[in-house]
Amino acid sequence: MVTSGLGAAAATRMAEEGATVVVTDINFEAVKSHAATIPGAIALEQGVTDEARWKEIVDQILANCGQLNVLVNNAGMAAPATVEAETLEG
Secondary structure, three states, X not given: OOOOHHHHHHHHHHHHOXXXXXXXXXXXXXXXXXXXXXXXXXXXXXXXXXXXXHHHHHHHHHHHHOOOOOOOOOOOOOOOOOXXXXXXXX
């Protein structure tokens, strides 16, 4: 999620340092609103548990930017499983 907190701060700071920033969130209206505050930012809708959407996102980034140098995966959720036992289904 990049519309608030650490994700928003990371996106803003990277843009200040000259990066082309692509921001994603499941809440597309919020991500569009936040991207509008970052010069040159690209906003895309994404639910991070959707594996097919990840491929689409990477393909869009490569098509628009030519390369992907840094990924900040900042989605947060509470899960009862350990990292090793977690699945995409939850």
